[in-house]
Amino acid sequence: MEHTADWELEAWAADLPGLLEQAARGMYALAGVRLKDGPRQTCSITVQGADGESLLVKFLSELLYLGGQKGLAFETFDLHMAGYTLQAELTGAPIATQDKEIKAVTYHRLAIHQEPHGLAVNVVFDV
Amino acid sequence: MVSLKDLHKISDFEWEIPQSYRSDMRVPVRLFATRELLEKVLEDKSLEQAVNAATLPGLVGRVVVMPDMHQGYGFPIGGVAATRFPEGVISPGAIGYDINCGVRLLASSILYEDAEGRLDDLATTLNQYCPSGVGESGAVRLSEADLEQVCKQGARWALKKGYATEVDLRRTEEGGRLEGADPSKVSQRARQRGRSQLGSLGAGNHFIEVDVVDQVFDPQAADVMGLAPGCLVVQIHCGSRGFGHQICTDYVDEFQEAVRRYHIQLPDRELVCAPLKSPEGQNYLAAMRCAANYAFANRQMLAHNARRAFETVFRGTAPDWDLRQVYDIAHNMGKIETHTIEGKLVKVCVHRKGATRAFGPGVSELPEEYRPIGQPVLVPGSMGTASWVLAGTEKSMTQSFGSSCHGAGRLLSRHAAKRAVRGEQLRQKMEQDGIHVRTGSLSGLAEEAPQAYKDVDEVVATVAGAGIARKVARLAPVVVIKG
Numbered sequence: 227m228e229h230t231a232d233w234e235l236e237a238w239a240a241d242l243p244g245l246l247e248q249a250a251r252g253m254y255a256l257a258g259v260r261l262k263d264g265p266r267q268t269c270s271i272t273v274q275g276a277d278g279e280s281l282l283v284k285f286l287s288e289l290l291y292l293g294g295q296k297g298l299a300f301e302t303f304d305l306h307m308a309g310y311t312l313q314a315e316l317t318g319a320p321i322a323t324q325d326k327e328i329k330a331v332t333y334h335r336l337a338i339h340q341e342p343h344g345l346a347v348n349v350v351f352d353v
Numbered sequence: 354m355v356s357l358k359d360l361h362k363i364s365d366f367e368w369e370i371p372q373s374y375r376s377d378m379r380v381p382v383r384l385f386a387t388r389e390l391l392e393k394v395l396e397d398k399s400l401e402q403a404v405n406a407a408t409l410p411g412l413v414g415r416v417v418v419m420p421d422m423h424q425g426y427g428f429p430i431g432g433v434a435a436t437r438f439p440e441g442v443i444s445p446g447a448i449g450y451d452i453n454c455g456v457r458l459l460a461s462s463i464l465y466e467d468a469e470g471r472l473d474d475l476a477t478t479l480n481q482y483c484p485s486g487v488g489e490s491g492a493v494r495l496s497e498a499d500l501e502q503v504c505k506q507g508a509r510w511a512l513k514k515g516y517a518t519e520v521d522l523r524r525t526e527e528g529g530r531l532e533g534a535d536p537s538k539v540s541q542r543a544r545q546r547g548r549s550q551l552g553s554l555g556a557g558n559h560f561i562e563v564d565v566v567d568q569v570f571d572p573q574a575a576d577v578m579g580l581a582p583g584c585l586v587v588q589i590h591c592g593s594r595g596f597g598h599q600i601c602t603d604y605v606d607e608f609q610e611a612v613r614r615y616h617i618q619l620p621d622r623e624l625v626c627a628p629l630k631s632p633e634g635q636n637y638l639a640a641m642r643c644a645a646n647y648a649f650a651n652r653q654m655l656a657h658n659a660r661r662a663f664e665t666v667f668r669g670t671a672p673d674w675d676l677r678q679v680y681d682i683a684h685n686m687g688k689i690e691t692h693t694i695e696g697k698l699v700k701v702c703v704h705r706k707g708a709t710r711a712f713g714p715g716v717s718e719l720p721e722e723y724r725p726i727g728q729p730v731l732v733p734g735s736m737g738t739a740s741w742v743l744a745g746t747e748k749s750m751t752q753s754f755g756s757s758c759h760g761a762g763r764l765l766s767r768h769a770a771k772r773a774v775r776g777e778q779l780r781q782k783m784e785q786d787g788i789h790v791r792t793g794s795l796s797g798l799a800e801e802a803p804q805a806y807k808d809v810d811e812v813v814a815t816v817a818g819a820g821i822a823r824k825v826a827r828l829a830p831v832v833v834i835k836g
Contacts, residue, residue, distance in 0.1 A: 232426060233767065258796075279622070280609055287602050294488060294595050295545055325796060327487040327556040329598045330450040333605065333622035334426035350426045352450045352598075353557055353767070 233328075233353050238346035242278055243305035245338065245345045246285050246312065250303065253286055253351065258325025259299045261318060267298065268317050275310040278338045282347065285312060286331040297321050328353055355400040360384070360391070366819035369415075370404060377620065378407040383415045385753070385819045390420050390811060393764060397424040399431070405620045406434055411441020411628075413701055414694050417753045419708050420815040421762030421807060425449075427623030430707035430763075433756045436629065438689055438700040442617070443634045444626035445608065445641070447704040448687045450601040452641055453648030454592030455526075455683040456709075456731040456759075457656055458742065459676035460579040461586065463667060465565040465831065468585055475563060475666045476789035476832045482658040482665075483561055484553040485836035486793035491552035491594075492654060500548050504536040507646030508681075511653040518678075521653060523720045525681040526710060529649040531688075535639035540603050543640075547596030547647060552654035556794070556836040558801055559591040561659065562733070564740060564828035571825045574726040574744050578679045580826045587663075587676055588740060588828070589655050590733055591836075592685065597644035604637045629702055641687060652681055679742070680729035684709045684759035692754050703754050711745035711757035711822050730822050732813060735761045735806035736798075737783050739829055741813045743822035757822040758813070761806035770805035771796060783833070792835040801835065 227234035233256050237248040273288055275281025292298045300318030307313070329352040338347045360368040363383075368391060370382040382403045386394060394400060399422050406428050407416045413435050422431030427446040436442055468475070484491055495503065502510045508529025511517040522529045536544075554561060564586050569575045580586065593600075608625035611617075611633045617626060627633035660676050667674035687704050694701075712719055712728040719728050727744035734740045738761070749755050765773065776795025779802050783790050792798045816822045 276609060280606065284606065287606075291542060291546075291599070295542075297488070321488075324487050325794060329557075330602050332426040332446070333609070333625070334446075336622060352426060 227348060233351045235349045235351070236346065237349065238341060238344060240344040242345060243307055245347060246282060246305055247303040249282060249286060249347065249349055250289055253289065253328065254299055256326070256351065257328050260322045261299055261301065262320045262322040264319065266317050266319055268315065269298065271314050271316065273312045273314065277310060279333065279336045281310050281312055282338070282349070283331045283333060283336070285314070290328055290331065293321060326353060355395070355404065357395065366815050370400065375404055378404060379409070380407050380412045380415045382407050382418060384418045385815055385821065386420045387811070387815050390807065390815060393807065394422060399424045399429040402427065402429040403432060405624060406432055406447065408620055409434060409436060409442055409444060409624065409626060410617055411436040413437050413699060417756065419758040420812045421758045421760050423763045425706065427621050428706050431758065432706050433708045433754055434704045435692065435701040435754050438702050439630035441629055441702060442626035443629050443637060443687055443702055444624055444704060445601050445604045445637055446623040446625065447706055448641065449685040449706045450598045451592035451685055452597035452601060452644035453683045454685040455648065455652065455681065456733055457589040457652045457681040458679040458729070458731050459587040459656060459659065460679050461584055461663065461676055462581060462673050463585045463671050464583050465585060466583070467671065471666050471670065472831055473789050475662065476791050476834065478662040478665050479561055479659060479832065480791040480834050482662045483655050483834065485555065485834060487556045489553050490549045492658065493552055495548045495551055497544070500544055501536045503551065503647055503650045504534050504539065504643035505646065506530055507649040508653040511650050516657040517653050521656065521678045524678045525649060526683055529653065529681065531642040531645045533639060534642035534646050536643055538636045538640040539600060539643050543596055543599035543603065546599050550594040550596065551647070551651055552658065553594060554591050554655060554836045555594055556797060559836045560736065561655065561834040562588045562830050563832035564588060564830050566826055567739065567829040568827040571744070571823065574825045577722055577726055578729055578742065578825065579677050580679065580742060586828060587659050588731070588733055589652050589659065591651060591655065593644040593648035594651065596647050600640050600644045604640065608633060645683065645686060649681065680731060682709055682731055690755070693751065705756055707759050708756045709759045710755055711749045712755045713745045713747045713750045727823065730757050732758055732809065733760050734809035735803045736801045736833055736835065737788055737830060738803045739809055739827050741809065741824065742826045742828065743813065743816070744825050746820055746823055748820035749822060753821045757816050761809040761812055763805060764807050765805040767800040770802050771799045773804055774799045774802040788830050789832045798835060
């Protein structure tokens with residue numbers, strides 16, 4: 227999506243775990259993340275939100291942290307939810323190259339809405 | 354969407370959206386722009402964001418927006434908002450993720466004509482000495498104890514380590530150190546990110562640039578600042594790196610609950626805020642000051658390495674290769690300041706997001722040599738185009754909470770810029786124009802193409818025409834290091 231200064235991504239999926247996964251994949255694609263060849267690593271994280279939107283921001287922020295601090299990104303997402311608590315089993319690898327730095331995931335006009343095919347959301351990133 | 358008919362023209366350079374435009378506005382919005390710039394502003398959602406900003410509790414006076422304004426997230430880039438202290442709120446999103454993103458200007462007495470043959474070497478050496486690019490680590494890895502000292506001492510930490518001079522600190526906003534920073538209010542996660550990135554430029558629109566003083570408009574002020582026509586200067590544009598990003602992320606998240614607790618209604622969740630006097634507001638203020646101090650130290654480390662690069666390249670060929678600090682100023686910051694509002698002195702929290710502090714002559718916070726002329730205001734242009742040195746005025750104190758513009762201001766999205774310009778072609782064009790370029794990313798270069806930005810000369814003419822800053826000197830780029 228066009229945004230004057232930052233990046234805006236539209237994601238959609240059948241349900242909330244699917245939406246989180248699509249948004250994560252979109253975020254990696256926007257940043258131009260490419261993984262190293264070789265053995266894959268697994269990572270287990272738990273994220274708690276107050277609602278769907280805060281869960282989405284916190285999950286994507288967690289991925290940004292793992293990318294920035296540990297140099298890891300993920301390609302397989304096994305996501306389970308209980309209320310707004312997310313248990314994520316992630317499989318990925320060290321980042322080989324990355325084109326762009328994403329500073330943060332924002333709450334700007336963030337609203338998950340119901341569509342005929344499921345859920346959709348627009349996410350704005352500070353870059 | 355705000356349209357032209359919703360704006361009242363005050364002068365050729367000022368427009369107002371009255372408080373009556375929307376029922377939840379607490380103050381009007383004052384926009385500094387020419388008619389031509391205003392029409393560009395109306396093409397995106399920046400004025401709608403300014404109207405949203407005007408709903409923050411405790412606002413005084415007006416929300417001010419600069420001619421380089423553009424759409425951001427929550428609060429527009431180029432916006433200034435002051436809330437009454439301590440009853441009003443503080444909003445992390447109205448300061449931005451890159452806390453204390455700012456600009457430092459260093460001046461030399463090396464003439465361009467004497468340095469021309471060495472500029473390519475200078476570009477390579479600066480690029481080598483000043484780490485830049487996505488996720489790049491800094492020159493030093495800080496211990497936990499050193500990070501605490503950086504948080505508390507800012508650029509003064511760098512002085513103790515031999516990376517700064519007393520003059521550097523005196524010619525930095527707040528002396529390079531904000532009081533009231535408390536590292537215990539910073540998350541473990543932010544600390545981890547902060548320990549590895551001090552002394553690095555980062556990516557995006559951050560840069561180091563060598564410029565030539567191209568034109569001087571106020572010889573007396575330029576002389577006080579040490580800006581001589583035809584001489585080289587260095588600009589450093591960067592902020593608090595992942596440390597500041599994480600602090601803002603942490604508090605925007607925490608404040609989602611705070612707005613419910615304090616019954617604050619907002620049109621956008623990115624504007625979340627807490628009363629300045631609340632524990633949440635106080636904690637954020639203390640953490641934000643840590644990031645601000647980190648950014649002052651970061652630009653100081655980069656300045657130290659720029660000096661090393663100048664020494665490496667010019668020792669033995671120039672009589673004096675020193676880089677003397679002109680000023681260092683933030684353009685993403687929240688500050689407790691006192692301003693005259695409707696004839697009364699009022700203590701406020703001034704949120705500046707993509708707006709530069711621009712204190713006028715006589716203000717006691719300025720170093721003694723700048724009190725007669727006003728504070729240097731550093732306005733980098735888009736890559737490959739001119740930059741400006743301005744000075745704050747009496748009118749900036751009364752009209753814009755002592756603030757002015759911070760750059761050219763984006764016009765095209767990053768994708769649109771990449772569609773319009775190819776990075777390699779842009780680099781070739783800049784090299785043909787005598788600008789030596791070093792970049793880690795050609796697509797990143799294209800995103801920052803001059804076509805993606807407004808004309809900085811027009812932006813500066815607007816703030817000068819409105820009287821909220823005064824022209825001192827114009828700078829032309831000769832070396833660009835882009836993260």
